[in-house]
Amino acid sequence: MDHHATRTDADLKIADKTFSSRLILGTGGAANHAQLAEAITASGTELVTVALRRVDPSASGSILDVIERCGVDLLPNTAGCFTAEQAVRTAKLAREAFGTNWIKLEVIGDEDTLLPDPVELLDAAETLVADGFTVLPYTSDDPVLARRLEDAGCAAVMPLAAPIGTGLGVRNPHNMALICENANVPVICDAGIGTASDAALAMELGCSAVLLATAVTRAADPALMAAAMRDAVNAGRAARLAGRIPKRHLANASSSFEGMADL
Amino acid sequence: MKIEVNGEAREGIATITDAVAAVTGARRGIAVALNGEVVPRSEWDRPLADGDAVEVLTATQGG
Numbered sequence: 001m002d003h004h005a006t007r008t009d010a011d012l013k014i015a016d017k018t019f020s021s022r023l024i025l026g027t028g029g030a031a032n033h034a035q036l037a038e039a040i041t042a043s044g045t046e047l048v049t050v051a052l053r054r055v056d057p058s059a060s061g062s063i064l065d066v067i068e069r070c071g072v073d074l075l076p077n078t079a080g081c082f083t084a085e086q087a088v089r090t091a092k093l094a095r096e097a098f099g100t101n102w103i104k105l106e107v108i109g110d111e112d113t114l115l116p117d118p119v120e121l122l123d124a125a126e127t128l129v130a131d132g133f134t135v136l137p138y139t140s141d142d143p144v145l146a147r148r149l150e151d152a153g154c155a156a157v158m159p160l161a162a163p164i165g166t167g168l169g170v171r172n173p174h175n176m177a178l179i180c181e182n183a184n185v186p187v188i189c190d191a192g193i194g195t196a197s198d199a200a201l202a203m204e205l206g207c208s209a210v211l212l213a214t215a216v217t218r219a220a221d222p223a224l225m226a227a228a229m230r231d232a233v234n235a236g237r238a239a240r241l242a243g244r245i246p247k248r249h250l251a252n253a254s255s256s257f258e259g260m261a262d263l
Numbered sequence: 264m265k266i267e268v269n270g271e272a273r274e275g276i277a278t279i280t281d282a283v284a285a286v287t288g289a290r291r292g293i294a295v296a297l298n299g300e301v302v303p304r305s306e307w308d309r310p311l312a313d314g315d316a317v318e319v320l321t322a323t324q325g326g
Contacts (some may be wrong), residue, residue, distance in 0.1 A: 026326030036324070051325025052294070054269040054318065055287040063322050064292045079325050092301045093320055097294035164326065191326070213326035 009241060012209055014186055015102075015134045015155040017073070019046045022203070023233045024075070024188065026213025030222065033066045039216050040070045043226035049075045049104055049213070052094050075136070077104035082117070084124035091128055103128060104158070104211075105137040114164045118145050122152060129153035138190050141175040143182060156185050158211060161202060162192025165214045169198035173205055180206030196225075196232035203236025204244070267316040279307040282317040294320050 011018040025045040030036035040048060048070075050063055067074050076094035081087040084107060091103040107124055109117030116139050128135045134155045139145055141159040149157050159179050162168035169192065170176055180187045186208035193199050193212040202210050210233050219225035266276040268285055276282050279295050279302055287293065295302045296318040297311075311317070 027324040028326040030324055049326055050322040052320050053323040053325075055289070055293070055321045056323075057286050062289065062292065063324055074322070076322070077325055089296065089299060089301065093294040093296055096301055096303060097292050097321060211326075217324075 009237065012186060014136070019209075021046045021230070021233075022209040022237055023199075023230055024049070024209055024211040025216065025226070026211060027063060027217070028079075028213045029217035031217075033061055033063065035222055036063070036217070037066050037070055038223040039226040040066070040072060041226075042223040042230070043216065044230045045072060047073045047075050049077050049211070051077055051079045052090055052097065074098055074100065075102055075104050076100065077138075078106045078124075079108075081107055082109070082120070083107065084120040084127065087120070087124040088127050088131075091124075091133055092131075095133070101132055102134045103136065105135050105154075116140050116160075118142070121145075122148055125149055125152045125154055136188065141172050141179065143175060143178040146179045146187070147182060150183060150185050154185065156188050156208075157183060158188040158190035160191040161189050161198060164191045166192055167194025167198075167215060168192055169194050170201050170205065173201065176202065176207065177205045180208075193229075196228040199229050199232040200236035200239070203233055204240050206240060209233070264311070264313045266311050266313075269317070269319055276311060276317075278310055279317060282311070283307070283319050286319050287321070289321065292321050296320070 011020050012022050021044045023043055023045045024047045025043050026049045027036055076098055078087040078090040081090055087107045095101055107117050107120040108114050121137055125135050125137050129152055136156045136158055137149050137154050138158045146157045161170040188209045188211050189202035189207040190211040193215045199210045216222050216226045265272055268282045298316055
C-alpha cells in the first residue's frame, strides 16, 4: 500500500515547503527525550511542534538537540495564549529564538475545554500574516471560521477533531468534510485524535495531514503508537484517493448469481 | 538596581546579556522579552533600567 500511495500521491505542500509525511507530531507529554526521539523516528514525521517557555536552569538537555538529531523541522506554537496580543508576542519571540517564521497559532478561549477563541484567533492571524509569518491556526471545526482564516492569508487551517488531549476522535465528521471540500489551503486535523482509526478517518474525510501529540506521547508504547499513526495516515490518505464505495442499505452480492448450479 | 528575570528579582544585572547568563549557558534557541516586547539578539547589550522585567525563553515540549 505504501508503494502504491507514493506512486499516485503528491507531496504535502504547505507554503514554500513540501513534506512526504502527512503526519505532524506534537512533542507535548513525552516522558523523556529518548522516548520522544524514538516516537519521532517511528512516526516518519518531518515536522514537530514545540512550545516556548521560560528556560529551566535545571533541565538536562534541550529538545532542540532531539529535533536536530532526528533531522526534522520545528514548528513553534503559541500554546497557553489567551489573547491575540499574547499570541503575536509569542510568535515574534519564537521567530527570534528559532529563526523560523512558521507558527502554529493557538489562542485559547476557555480553560476547561481549551477550545480556540475565534475572535482573538482571527485577529492574531491577520496581524501575523501582515508581519510575514507563515500561519497555521489551530481552529474549531467551523467551516465559516476556516474560510475566514484562509481569506486572512493563513498557509493552512487546522480544525480540531475534538478538544486537546481528549482522544475522542473526529466529533463532527460532517463539518470536517465541509472544511476540506471548501478549502484551497491544506486542512490539517489538529487535536483530539485518540487512536489510529481516528487519524485514518480524518484523512478519509479529506484532510491533507494530521497533527497529534498526546495520542502518541501518552500511549503505553509511544513508538509503537507512532508507527500505527504513520500507517493510519497513509492508509486513510490512500483510501481517500482510491475513492470509497457508496454506502447502501441492502446487500449487493459480490459473487454473481449468474451460472449458479441448480442444487 | 532591581531587575526581574523570569519572575525572580535579581541584583547585579546590567544588560540583557547578563540576564540571559543568569539563567542559562545556552545561546541557541533563546529569545528575550523586555517588559513584554521582543528584544533582538543584536540589542542584548543595551542597558537595563531599575524595575525592568526580562523573560528568557526557549523551546520545551508542547503540542
